Structures are given as C-alpha cells and as structure tokens.
Amino acid sequence: MEITDEWVEMFFSAVDENRVLKRRESSTVEFKRVFDWVTKEFKSNIGRTAAAFANRDGGVIVFGVADQPHTLIGIDNFDRVDDAEISAFLNEHFAPSIEFSRHTVKVDDVTFGVLQIAPARVKPVVCIKDSAKTFDSDIYYRYSGRSSKIKSSDLFIMIQEGREAAQRKWVDLITNAVKIGVENIGLLNVASGELKSSNNNTFLIDESILDKIKILDRFSESDSGAPAVRVIGDVIDAARVVERARNIHEEDVYLSFLTETLHAPGLDYVSAIMRMTSEYYPIYFFLNSANVPLDQRANRVNDIVSRFKVKLKILKRIADDKLLDGKRKSYPISNTPLGIQRRMVLEGYRSGVPLEIETEQECKVALEAVFSLDTGDFDRAFVKAELYSIYNRYYPFTVDATNYLFRWAITYLDRVLDRQ
Template sequence: MKINEDWANGFFSAINEENILKRRESNTTEFKEIFDWKNKEFKSNIARTAAAFSNREGGVIIFGVADRPHIIVGIDDYDSVDDADISVWFNELFSPSIEFVRREFKIGDLIIGILQIFESKNKPIICIKDSAKTFDSDIYYRYSARSSKIKSGDLIYLLNEIKDNEKDNWLKFLSNITQVGIENIALLNSVTGELSSSNNTFLIDDAILSQIKILDKYSESHDGAPAVKIIGDVVDSAKVVEKTKNIFEEDIFEAFLTERSSAKGIDYISSICTMNSEMYPLYYFLNLDFVKPEERFKYVELIETRFKNRNRVLSRLSDDGKIHSKKSQYSLTSSGVGQERKNIHDKIISQEELVLESENDCKLVLETLFSLEKDDADIKYLKHQIFRIFESFYPFEKDLINFVFRWSLTYIDFIYYKEI
C-alpha cells in the first residue's frame, strides 16, 4: 500500500454531504480524532497500534477523523513533533524497530495526518518496556478494528511464516549461485558497507553506500548503458502491468450494489484476498470478467498474494455451504421479531419501498434477506433497497449490524450470481 495523493483521493472520496467518512476501521486502518503527543496514554496507544500493524501486514493511523460517526474534523498540531521523536518512543517500547512514514493531506480546508506503519521484515515486534497501554514481553497483533495481544494460533502462524520465508530465500539464493558459479559471487553487507568475494574484501565508503540503489527493472539497455543480466525466473517481473486501483471494503459494497465498477472484477477479488474474511460478494465480480463456473477456482488461484485470506476465498469456491446455512438463522414466525421479518419479507415480495428510519429497521431488513430465494424478488429492486441502507446508515454504530450487512450481501451474491 503506497500512501500518496492517489490513495488519499480514493480513500477520502467516501465523504458524504455531512462531512462523514463512510469507511470503517479495519485490520489496516485506525482513526484518531486528535494528535496529542504530550499525552503519555495517547503515545502508548499509538505505539501499541503501530506494533500490531507491523506484526501483521502494516497499516495506517489516520489523525483528524472522529469516532462514530467518522466525521472529518482535522488536526493542526501534526508537525508539533518530528519523526525522530516518534522513532525514539517506538524504540523505547519495542524491538526490533518499527518502520513508518508520515504524511499530511488537505481534505477541503482541513488537515489530516497519516502515520503509515510498514509490515516488519523482522517479526515479531516484541514489547520491551511497560507503559500506559503496553506490557513487557507482549506481542501485539491487528484483529479487524482492534490492536490486542496476539492469540496462540496467530503466533504459531507468524513463526511458521518466518521460517518458510527464510527457507524460500535461501533456496532462491543458492539456486542463483549455482547458475552464476560460486567463484563469481560477491556479497554486499548493506549495513557495514563490506563487499566480500572469495578473493577480496572491500569497504564501501558511507557516502557511496547511501547512494546505492537496488536494481528493480528488467532492461537490455537504457540510454546506451550496458545490458543487465538477471539470474532467475523473470517472466512475471518483466511484465508491464497496469497499476491496480486502491479498492477498499466500501468500494466493493458500492460496486456490487450499484453495478458501477471502476476496475476489473479480478481487482475487486484481489482486494478481498487482503481482507480479514472471505465473506464478500465474489460471483458478481467473477461474472464481470466473464469467468466460467468451472474456471473460477483456477482464476482466483492465480492471484499472487501473501495474504492467507486467499485460501479462504478458494475454500468458498470449493464449498459455499457456510453461506447457505445462514438461511435458517433468521426465521420468519408469527410472533415477535420473526413476525417483523415476515412483514418485511412480504413487502419485498411485493417490491414495496421499505421503511428505513433506524439502524434496527436496517438490521431486520438485512436479516430477512437470508430467507429469500432467487425467484422471490427482482435483483435491481433488491439492490436499490440495500443501497438505501448503505447510503443512509453505513457504517453502523453497532458492529453486529456491520457484520450482518456484509454477510447479507454475500448471501444475495450467492443466490443470484453463483449459477449463470
């Protein structure tokens, strides 16, 4: 994730007329209304969140956005400290170091501060000192919209991931050595500046070392420069690919409900693979790319990602029984809440405009959707009603309704678009 003007324009495009940002906190996003570096509890909380992001896939802490609803309020003191102050504080509490960059963006007349935390290359980041919100020896991890102590299963996964990555790197390195010949190999220690070969060791001056850039393009020549020989499989890396648009959770919902897509279906599915759950509309976006049912699994399997959610998406494509089981969870009965759902169900069948005056009204409608069959209602009518909910109430105050909203869209996608 590259935080630049394009990213900011995409992320903050979801601001409505009331200056509310219609996006939720997630495993990569945290909102803070203020930036108060003088407050010890505030500083400690930021460090804890940064460590949690760093131990997962990285993320952004956004300052100047109020909590529930996410009104853009802005800040005016983001430059009251410099990067060195933040770095010293992080290093005081955690080891290894947490890498970050800071940016400011102007949204209307307001300043928004962004603290981007990078995924650590040296996991796990471990707390080495108690503070207001951190405790010595703890490892923090990002769970949806929370930064908390890592669970045993995720710690085991993280440690296995480290071992697997190290093994893969060694195998690639040794494979390249065999092609070049061990007598022709030299190793550069980018920390000390030592360049060692089988015959000699050279020390590169600090001034030169800081200017060395790793070659990351494949070229025969450039402005008369000599050709570069790259050892290894370069087929994928040599391709010129179109830059993928930043796609957020809300963009997935809106594209599905309005049927107005700003990217290819595979781009939306690739974004789903980075999410915390596999329960999102899938089949609509696969159909958008004209993928035949028998080719869906292979199509998604070819998505290159290090996020483990892709495997969950593939499992869904193999067996979607979990979605269908939701049908029995919200019954239509002759009394209580069941009767309210039954009344809504009858209105949907008649294609009447639904009453949506509160979050509870929305919750009942979303629960009722699980009782529908494909032939019960026109999909255009249904999406219009759900989009009214999305426009007026999303994100919901209650996390449970956010959960039901996502699952209900997944169910509608399942019954209307799985079979084509």
Template sequence: MEDFEIAVNPKGHLTKRESFDLEFKQSFHYGDSLHTYVRSLVGMANNRGGRIVFGIQDHPRVPIGLTNDKFDKLDPTKLNAVILEYFSSDISYSIDSFDWKGKSFGILSVKEARVKPIICRKGQGKILRPGAIYYRYRGETKEIMYPELSAILDNEREKEKRLWMDHIQKIGSVGPSQVHILDTATGEMDVGPSTVLIDSSVVDKLKFIREGHFVESDAAPALKLVGDVSGVLEADRVIYAESAYPYTATHVQAECGINNYELQAFDWKYKIKGNVKYHTIVSTGRTSKINKYSKATIDLIRNEVRKNPDIVAKIKKAYSRSRKKG
C-alpha cells in the first residue's frame, strides 16, 4: 500500500476525501473507540484494504495532527484482542506514524483479506452486531448489501474452483504416486513413512523448487531447496509458520473461560511457552513482540478441564505455592 501524502488547497483544507479505502479521524481514543476502528478495518479488509488516518479535523478536513501520545503508545495486543474476540478471522494490519510540518499523524493500514467474508461473531453495544458482515463503501463502513456480498461469495467460489483445477492438473502431470501433501499450518509434509519439516520462510512464501532427492544416510533425510531459498533443514530443527499460531493470550483466555493468572498456571504446569507445538513469539514492530498460541493450546486446556473440572483451582494452588518458593 502506497504511503499517505498530505496535500492541501489554498485554504489549508485536505484535497483528498474519504473513500472506500480511506477514513479520517480527528483523534485517537481507547475503550469502545477501538471496536469502531476495528469495524472499519474489517470493512476495508472485506473490500480491497485501506487505512484510517488520525489527526485530520472533522469539519473542515484540516490536518491538525494528534494532540497527545495515545496513538504512539498503542499496544497491538489491544487491537488483536478485539479482532480475535469479535470477528471470525484475523486481519493483516500495520500501525505507523508520520510527521508533517511539525505535526504528528497516525495510520492504521489493513490489507485485503485473503478469505472473505470476515464475519462479526459477537455484539458490542450499538457498534458491532453478531452475524454482521461489515464492508467499506465510499466514505462509510456499514453492513454489507446484497450485490457486494454476492460478488464476494462468487469470487470465493471461483478461487476455490481455480485452486482445485490447478491441483488436479499438477497431480495429473506428475502422477498421484509422486504427489505429497504439505500442511501449511504446521510446515509438515508427509513423504511415505517420513515427515519433512519445511522452514517457515518457505512455507509463508509457498514458492520453492524441489531439487535432487531424499538420501538415506546416518543423518536424517534432507530436502534441498533452490530458487530464492536455498539450504537444508534437518528433521530435528522444527520451525513453524506464523500462521500456526493465530491466538493471543487474551483470545486463549476467552475461548477457555480462564483469566490471565490461570493461563500462567497452565503454562507453568504444562510448559506451554517454549514448546513449538503450543507457543511462539511474534514481532509486531522494531522492538515490540507478543505471545501467540496454536489451537493445540486451547485443546489442551479444554481437554484437561473436561477430564477434571477442578483442575483450574488445583493448578492455580500449585502454581501459587511454586511462586512463593521462588
């Protein structure tokens, strides 16, 4: 997405208008305002992507800049919590800021969703309605209308049809016995009795060429990759794609009905953090990082609670004793 540039007319008014991919806000706030911002971002993701620019006066549209540092201190986990709690899937967004004539402005940008539509799954006052699909129209975000929803569904069906046709053609060209399945969520590819682990950078790109063949030796089987990625990944080095960890701590708590302290207790008991099956750390900026969890974490906690309804209290008690002992 191209950088946003401020251009004003002789009166000092912004020359750009709000559109399907552009929204202006005079200031940035927390609380229910976060739900409003997320609704706009989701609406843009359901269209072709877009951005919200903070620091633009409402009437007239004058670039006045932000008057405090609330936007600069925005923690991505707060937005992530709203997105994952209230909507059916995550969105790809970024947080940026820029200066113009000594004034500071903020931007929330979002890319077009790869899979549409993103659906609201939980209500929030008059801002969000369960089951609603929000869509960015010219100058406003509102619930989607039939023509746009029909176009999205038709496009998704066409994308799926093209993918199936591509798969079938590739299988036909090489033969079913030469085709192996790559799980892009875990980075695992089954090859007969063996499992190959693909580097996350390769999994995320999904553009690689297999060269050579598997060799059996004293070491583990290896797969050589060429193209813009070249190297060997041994089977004892497991690297998972970021897509395998879609949940934040807040979302895990909401899904499992536990609080933050109880999640810490489960982490201590089952050594969740540091185990690639359950957890990873994702960078969200130059210095900021957040904890992300796989669905296996939610399944683990739910299964343990299902087997023993008193497990939460017991683990909390043991965790508390452990902390007191240092």
C-alpha cells in the first residue's frame, strides 16, 4: 500500500457533512488527535502501535482525527520532528528495526499526518527496552482496533509462517537456479549494491526486493530518479511488476455491499476480508460479483494467497454456515417489549415502509430484526437502503457492541440473499 493521492481520496471519502470520518480503528488503522512527540507517553504509545502493525500486516496512524466521534480537526506540527528522531526511538526500543514512512496530506485545506508502518520482513519485532507504555521482551500484535501483547497461538503461527516462508524462498531460489543453469546466474546484493555475475545478461532477483525495483522495457515509462533495473532484450510477462489491489477497509466492504457498487474486483474484497479479524463479512455478495460458481467458491477462495487464519475460517463458512443460521435465535420475535419492537421493524422491512429511527437504541432493534428476515419475504433493495441510511446517520456507533451487531446483521442479510 502506498499513500498516494488515490489512497487519500478513497480513505477520506467516508466523511459526512459534520466532518466526521465514518471509519473505525481496525487491524490496519489507528487515529490520533494530536502529534505530541515531546511526551514520553505519546512516543511510547506510538512505538507500541508501530510494533503491533509491523508484527501483523502493517498499517497507518492518522494524526489530526478526534476520538468518539472521529471528527476531522487536523494538525500543524507533523513536519517539525525529523524522521531520524522517530527512527532513533524505535530502534532503541524495538528489534528488528521497524520500517516506516511519513506523509503530510491535505483534505479540504485541513492538514493531517500519516505515519505508515510496513509489515516486518523478519518477525517477531520484540521490545528490547522499557518505556512508559512498553516493556522489555514483550511482543505486540494488532487485534482489531487495539495493540496488545500477542497471544500464544498467534505467536506460534507467526513463527511457523516465518519458517515456511524462508523454506519457500530457498526452494524457489534453487529451483530457478537449476532451470536457468548455475553458469548463467548473477546475484545482486541490494544492501551493498554489489553485483556478481557471469558474462550472461540473465539475473536471478529474489522476490523480496521486487517492491524496490522497476523493470523497464521499451514499452515502459520511467520515473525520474526511481530505482530501476534496465533489461536489454525481451521481458517475459512473468517478470513484470503487477499493480497491487487497492487497500480496502471494513467500511468499504459495508458500503459496496449496501450500495452494490464495487470499486475493485469482487475477489479483491474477499482478499481484504482475509486480512481482517473476523470471517463474518458479506463474502457471498463479492463471490457472486466475481461470477464464481457455487461449486467453485472454495477453490477460488483457496487460490487467494493469504497467510492469515481468517482464510481457513471463510472456507469453513462456505462449507457450513450454521453459526449464522443460529444467530436469529439470539433476537427472537416474542411478546417481550424488545420482541414486540423487533416485530414492528420486521413488518416494516417486509411491507416496504421506511423506518423512523432517532436513536442508537432504535438502530440496535432495527439490526436485531434483520435476523428474522427469510428468503423471499422482503425487497432486497429496500432493506439495503434502510441499513445504508442507518450507516450514514449513526456509524460508527458509540457502543462497540452495536458496531459488531451491524457487521453480523449485514453478514446475515448476505447469507439470506445468497439463498435466493
């Protein structure tokens, strides 16, 4: 992910008329009201979050966004601290080093700071010195919207994945060497810049440096000053650098499902969900958008490269979604006061009468009523429009439990619509 103009436009597109950014903190996003590099507590908190991002999939810390709600307020001091100061603090307290980049962006004449943390090449990143909020030998990991000490199960998976990745690289390297012929191989050390090669023009370049190199042929346009390797002769298609799918956040999944407007291929959304903390998102809508046949869903999902265990959970959902079917039992249509309220909302869904919602508590009842919808007894577009209205007016909700309920409700709706 690069912090480009396109990223800024996409990320801040979820701003309402009250200048509230309708995004929640997640496994890849953290918001901070100020940038206060003077205080020990602030630096320590940033270090903790940076280490947690690095140990997972990377992420961004956006400065200039208030908390609860996420109102855009901006900052004016992000450039007053040199990168070297931030790097020195991180290197003093964590190892291996944490890679980061800083970006100052403007949205409607309001300035924000973005600290982007890259996923660590060697994991885990470990705290090596106490600070105000971090402690020697601790390993931090990003769980949804919080950074905390890693769970033993996640640490085991991280170590195992590191071993498997190293084994794959050696196997790929040796396999390619055998195919090309040892006498025809040149090795490039990108750390020292040293190049050792035979008289042949063929080079074996490790995949870990592809994001630092641009391969140019006579059809390519070069950027001034950009690092590049010029290849004389033909460049096979497999050697070209393929543009990565745009970064897709939780809210983008919600909006695309509710409005049925996609800004990326359907399988890109499924891939993005695999990087989140739960498998319970509207996956069937995106699989259908990609025209994946019912009997090919598991195979297509399995073909998506992902190192996160959510992928396995999605495959289990595709095989058997009983947990979703059982969710409706938690919110019955009964003769209790809440049950009666749910029945009234349910009748509105079925009859196409717009809901009159004025509080978050009423939102909660409206979401609970979704679990009583059955195949064919409601208009898809109407129900989605009602949930979209709730999203526009109240999301993110002040109570975390309602945020989770919203995700479960649209996931359940996706399952019901898929059965149609």
